Amino acid sequence: MNYIGIDIGSTCAKTTVLDEHEQVLFQDVCPTGWSSVDTAENIRKQLVQAGFDPQENVVVATGYGRVAIPYSDKTVTEITCHCAGAVYLFGHQTMGVIDIGGQDTKIIEVAGGMVKNFMMNDKCSAGTGRFLEVMANTLSVSPDQLTVLAAGGSDTSISSLCTVFAESEVISLIGRGEKKENIAFAVVDSIVRKVASQASRMDLAGKPVCLTGGLCDSEYIRKALSKELKTDIETSEQARYAGSIGAALFAKKKGKKS
Amino acid sequence: MSDYLQMWKDLGMDVETHDALCQVLPTAFGDTFLSMENRPEGMGFYDFVVSEIHGIRPSEMIAAQKEGKKVVGTFCVYVPDEVINAAGALFSGLCGGSQFWVPGGEKYLPKNTCPLVKASIGARFDRTCPFFRIVDMIVGETTCDAKKKAYEILGEDVPMYIMDMPQMKRDIDIQKWADEIKMFAAKMEELTGNTITLEGLNDAIHVINEKRKALARLFDARKNADNIPISGLDALLVMQIAFFDDPVRCAEMANKLADELEQRNKDGVSVFPAGTKRILLTGTPLAIPNWKLHHIIETSGAAVVCEEMCTGTRYFENLVDEDNASLEDAYMALSKRYMKNNCACFTPNGGRIDDILRMAKEYNVDGVIDTNLKFCCLYDTERRSVEQAMNEAGIPFLGIETDYTDSDAEQLRTRIEAFVEMLG
Ligand code: SF4
Ligand code: SF4
Numbered sequence: 001m002n003y004i005g006i007d008i009g010s011t012c013a014k015t016t017v018l019d020e021h022e023q024v025l026f027q028d029v030c031p032t033g034w035s036s037v038d039t040a041e042n043i044r045k046q047l048v049q050a051g052f053d054p055q056e057n058v059v060v061a062t063g064y065g066r067v068a069i070p071y072s073d074k075t076v077t078e079i080t081c082h083c084a085g086a087v088y089l090f091g092h093q094t095m096g097v098i099d100i101g102g103q104d105t106k107i108i109e110v111a112g113g114m115v116k117n118f119m120m121n122d123k124c125s126a127g128t129g130r131f132l133e134v135m136a137n138t139l140s141v142s143p144d145q146l147t148v149l150a151a152g153g154s155d156t157s158i159s160s161l162c163t164v165f166a167e168s169e170v171i172s173l174i175g176r177g178e179k180k181e182n183i184a185f186a187v188v189d190s191i192v193r194k195v196a197s198q199a200s201r202m203d204l205a206g207k208p209v210c211l212t213g214g215l216c217d218s219e220y221i222r223k224a225l226s227k228e229l230k231t232d233i234e235t236s237e238q239a240r241y242a243g244s245i246g247a248a249l250f251a252k253k254k255g256k257k258s
Numbered sequence: 259m260s261d262y263l264q265m266w267k268d269l270g271m272d273v274e275t276h277d278a279l280c281q282v283l284p285t286a287f288g289d290t291f292l293s294m295e296n297r298p299e300g301m302g303f304y305d306f307v308v309s310e311i312h313g314i315r316p317s318e319m320i321a322a323q324k325e326g327k328k329v330v331g332t333f334c335v336y337v338p339d340e341v342i343n344a345a346g347a348l349f350s351g352l353c354g355g356s357q358f359w360v361p362g363g364e365k366y367l368p369k370n371t372c373p374l375v376k377a378s379i380g381a382r383f384d385r386t387c388p389f390f391r392i393v394d395m396i397v398g399e400t401t402c403d404a405k406k407k408a409y410e411i412l413g414e415d416v417p418m419y420i421m422d423m424p425q426m427k428r429d430i431d432i433q434k435w436a437d438e439i440k441m442f443a444a445k446m447e448e449l450t451g452n453t454i455t456l457e458g459l460n461d462a463i464h465v466i467n468e469k470r471k472a473l474a475r476l477f478d479a480r481k482n483a484d485n486i487p488i489s490g491l492d493a494l495l496v497m498q499i500a501f502f503d504d505p506v507r508c509a510e511m512a513n514k515l516a517d518e519l520e521q522r523n524k525d526g527v528s529v530f531p532a533g534t535k536r537i538l539l540t541g542t543p544l545a546i547p548n549w550k551l552h553h554i555i556e557t558s559g560a561a562v563v564c565e566e567m568c569t570g571t572r573y574f575e576n577l578v579d580e581d582n583a584s585l586e587d588a589y590m591a592l593s594k595r596y597m598k599n600n601c602a603c604f605t606p607n608g609g610r611i612d613d614i615l616r617m618a619k620e621y622n623v624d625g626v627i628d629t630n631l632k633f634c635c636l637y638d639t640e641r642r643s644v645e646q647a648m649n650e651a652g653i654p655f656l657g658i659e660t661d662y663t664d665s666d667a668e669q670l671r672t673r674i675e676a677f678v679e680m681l682g
Contacts, residue, residue, distance in 0.1 A: 064668065079676035104669070115680045117655075120673055 001256075002057045005247025006043060007078065008032060008065030011102035011129060012214060013039050016244040017052050018252060022088070026050050027241055036065030044071060058251040062243050064103070073258045074250065081246030083108050083115045086210050088245050089236050096204035098195060098225070098233070099213040099242070102129040107199050119198060126161040127194030129214050134163055135187040138170050139180060146184045147218040153185030161194060188224055196228040204229075211235040212242035262313035262388075265320065269391035276312075276386045279358050283547065284309065290553045291491060296529050298488055298522065300515035304495050307503070311546075315350075315502055316388040322348055323392070328450050331393035333378065334401055335568045335599060336423055338439055338592050340578065343505065344454045344462035345446035350389050351501030352396065354378040355545030357662035359386065366411050367404075372634045373661045374545055375404045382412060389502065390416075395449055397442070399423045401603040402636055419445050425604055427597055436586075436593035443589070459588045463578045469505045470574040472512035473497070477571065479519035480563045483622040486530045487522035488515075490539070490562025491552045497569045498546035530561045535681045538618050540566040540644065541629040542637050548662060551629055551670070558675045564621040566614055572599050575613075602636035610640070611647045618653050624681045625654040627674070632661040654681055 002025060007014040009032060017026035028046060032039050044054055054071040061072035062081040069075075078099075086097040087110065097108040105127050109117040125131050129143070136146040156178060160166045166187075173183050199209075209231050215221050216239035226233045238245070266273050287308055291297075307314060319329045328347040332339075342349040354363075354377030362380025363371070381387035398409035399421045409418055421438050424431035443454050476496065479487050496515065500508050522528075537560050539551065544567060552562050565571065578595040582588035600610035618626060628644050630637035641657050648655035656677045660666055 064672065077672050077676040077679060079672070080679040115676065118673075118676060118680075120669070 002052055003248045003251035004047065004052060004054060004057050004059045005081070005244040005249070005251055006040075006059065006061050006063075006069055006072065007081065007241075007243035007247055008036050008039060008061065008063040008068065009078070009102050009214075009243070010064055010104075011133075012240075013043060013063070013065070014241050014244040015043055015047070016241050016248045017047070017050075017057070018245070018248040020252075022249070022252065024238075024245075026052060027238075027244075029240065032065065036068035039065065040069040040071075043069075058254055058257055060247040060251040060254065062247040074254055076247060076250050078243050079106055079108060079118050079120075080115055081243045081250065082106065082212055083110050083113075083246065084249045085242030085244070085246035086110065086212055086239075087113045088249060089212075089238055089242060090208070090210045090234055092208050092210070095207050096199065096202065096209040097242075098199060098209060098211050100127070100129055100191070100195060100211070100215045100221075101213050102133075104128055105195055105198065107195075107202050107204075109202050109204065117202060119202060121194075121198060124161070125163045126166075127191050127198065131163050131166070131191055132187065132215070134167055135170055138167055139174070139183060141180075141184075144218070147188060147215075147220045149181050149184035150188040150224075151220040153179065153181035153183070156182040156186040158186045158190045161190070166190065188221060192221070192224045192228050195225060199229060204231075209233050210239070212239040214240055216240055262317065265313070265317060266388060269316075269388055270385060271388060271391055272385045275384060279356070279386060280312070282358070283311070286547065286549075290549050291495070294489055294491065294529065294556075296527070297492060298515060298518050300511070300518045301492050301495075303511050304492070304499055307499050308495070308547075312388045316392055318504070319348055319350070319389075319392050323394075328394045329392050330446075330449075331389065331396040333396075333405060334399045334423075335573055336399055336401070336596050336601070337397050337421060338442070338596060339505070340459065340462040340466050340592060341439060341443050341446055341454070343465060344459040345443070345450045346452045347446065347450050348504075349502075350393065351545075352378060352381075352389060352393070353501075353543060353545035354381045354387070355498075355548035355662070357664075359384065360662060362386075367408060370633045371404050371408070372402075372542075372631045374543065374631055375408045377545075377662065379408055379411060382415060395419055397421060401601065402634070404633070423603070424597075427604060427609075432590075432593050432597050435597055436589045439589045439592050440586075443585075454585070456582070456585050456588065459585060460580060460582055463582075463588065463591070464580055465505050465509075467577045467580060469500070469509040469512070470577060472509040472516065473500060473574040475516035476512050476519065477564065477574070479516055479523055481621050482523045485523050485526055485528045486534065486536070486561050486563065487519040487527065489529050489552075489556055490537075490565070491549060491556055494544060494549065494552055494562070494565060494569065495546075497565070497573060498544070500573065501546075501569070535560040535624040535678050536563045536622060537561065538564045538566060538614070538621055538623040538626045539570075539629065540614050540626060542631045542634050543568040545569065550662070550664070550667070551627075551658070551660065554667065554671050554674055555627070558671060559678045560624075560674070560681075563623060564617050566610075566617055568601070571613070571617065572601070575599075602640045607640060611643060614644060615647060615651055618648075618651070623653070625656065625677065627656045627658060627677070629658045629660065632659055
């Protein structure tokens with residue numbers, strides 16, 4: 001028996017399969033697209049092809065599309081899953097976890113390997129992957145390119161937190177002939193400041209802080225966030241899978257199909 | 259609810275728009291309430307009241323008006339129902355709890371006003387709530403800024419009387435509230451043409467105390483650590499209806515329901531499986547038909563076992579001294595009881611923290627969810643001290659700000675489910 005964790009986020013769906021020894025057997029990420037139901041079906045086919053038929057293995061679903069997976073044996077929220085995934089990846093029992101997701105950003109305080117407290121931005125898309133995506137679009141670059149550009153920029157800022165207003169600020173910066181690098185810098189700076197201000201309301205002092213979610217690949221974001229939070233933030237290549245790893249761990253805990 | 263069409267027309271209501279509300283309410287009620295299993299039989303009465311919500315009680319009120327009685331609308335649990343009752347008038351809580359009325363309110367109020375206030379203004383000006391049409395006078399109070407200014411706008415359309423509520427709880431404030439109650443009594447005498455006698459006021463105090471005791475009994479049954487005899491949703495509905503029902507009938511029905519709940523506790527009849535997490539919900543009022551948070555919590559593996567809210571404990575905790583020797587004594591006795599309520603309009607408001615800590619123990623809760631309506635800066639600001647106190651006491655805590663729309667329902671569900679998972 002193997003254990004499947006599926007994390008259907010707002011932009012990407014992540015899948016992880018673990019064996020009895022919690023070793024990763026399979027991992028995949030694909031865009032969520034318009035319909036979580038279709039995504040769930042595609043993932044199922046993929047799993048069957050890879051030899052991990054959901055019918056024969058335990059499946060735990062997480063993420064905002066967690067209810068859209070008809071073949072899951074259980075659902076667990078992404079907050080609990082990201083915590084478990086981060087404990088697995090980083091090995092800290094006490095830490096702060098920052099997950100910058102597509103639609104929302106979560107900050108989780110972990111104690112004794114469990115969620116002790118958490119917060120989610122509930123008001124708007126400021127400080128999320130979506131914000132980055134919209135601004136990258138406006139600049140006609142990919143989100144990845146934007147973070148690379150940002151490393152070469154400086155001294156520009158966007159004051160508005162609202163994505164819609166910020167977008168028009170970016171447009172007027174373009175109109176003014178501001179360098180792309182500088183605008184990209186301002187975009188990342190806005191996200192980092194927003195995330196940091198959220199994190200400042202949690203009790204993270206003196207604890208290791210780990211970054212999970214889609215933006216963990218960007219060394220520039222990790223550095224900028226580290227600087228703002230005055231701590232060396234850890235991340236790993238697998239951190240974008242943290243939610244699905246956590247879900248797979250809960251599948252293992254569950255042990256059998258329901 | 260169509261039998262009441264003529265009555266609504268006579269009230270000058272916009273029956274066409276009102277029809278839309280009549281159509282969605284039964285579905286909303288069915289989806290949230292009737293889908294619950296093993297509900298107490300005593301809820302039948304409350305289900306019936308909701309099914310005829312804009313018909314049955316309004317028609318009773320209109321019948322009373324035909325006999326020459328007056329109906330007075332209120333917006334706050336500090337306004338003493340006893341005085342209204344002693345003057346031979348009927349009272350009705352008016353707070354609006356549906357998004358249906360919010361756009362109407364936004365024609366008159368800034369968008370960043372709390373939805374309760376917007377809905378209330380919308381319900382009056384859009385002429386889509388019979389209670390708002392029936393009332394002969396509305397009693398406002400100087401509590402939050404949103405209500406204070408909204409009352410000025412309401413006053414353009416309906417006779418208003420404002421009570422000046424203290425913002426602190428010193429002895430002079432309690433004296434001042436007693437004076438305000440006395441002035442309000444004079445206003446009620448003027449409105450009704452009746453004299454408020456000592457005997458009448460003592461009787462009214464007794465009637466409202468009995469109602470409080472009955473509701474308290476019902477809440478007592480929810481304290482049982484091993485059994486949840488009633489869902490939070492049903493208990494909330496009882497409270498919401500208490501705001502406009504006849505007080506004697508309210509007590510009778512609540513007592514009947516409490517009998518049943520006590521028996522359920524003896525027999526171990528629970529509406530939730532064993533091990534369901536027990537939640538104390540604190541914060542701003544949940545006016546009818548605002549069932550959103552309870553519904554999400556109770557379909558996420560937890561149960562609400564107490565509401566530290568005006569549509570909860572603040573409505574019935576503490577009794578008024580009965581058998582007062584003079585009217586002055588009675589006004590003072592009323593003031594003393596009402597000033598024991600702890601609303602975020604007051605400063606400092608440490609009493610509310612003490613209440614929450616006490617209730618967390620009394621109701622054997624696993625966690626506290628503090629909620630405030632969007633743009634209610636008082637309760638939002640007070641969240642910080644509530645959270646601190648819960649952290650110190652080691653009680654898991656979640657803060658939620660929300661409005662009447664469903665747009666954040668999925669987000670809320672994730673946060674609440676994660677909170678319940680955190681409780682273990
Ligand atoms: S929350 Fe405060 S102002 Fe509002 S009804 Fe309750 S006591 Fe009155
Ligand atoms: S919830 Fe807050 S803003 Fe709204 S009426 Fe009550 S005290 Fe005022």
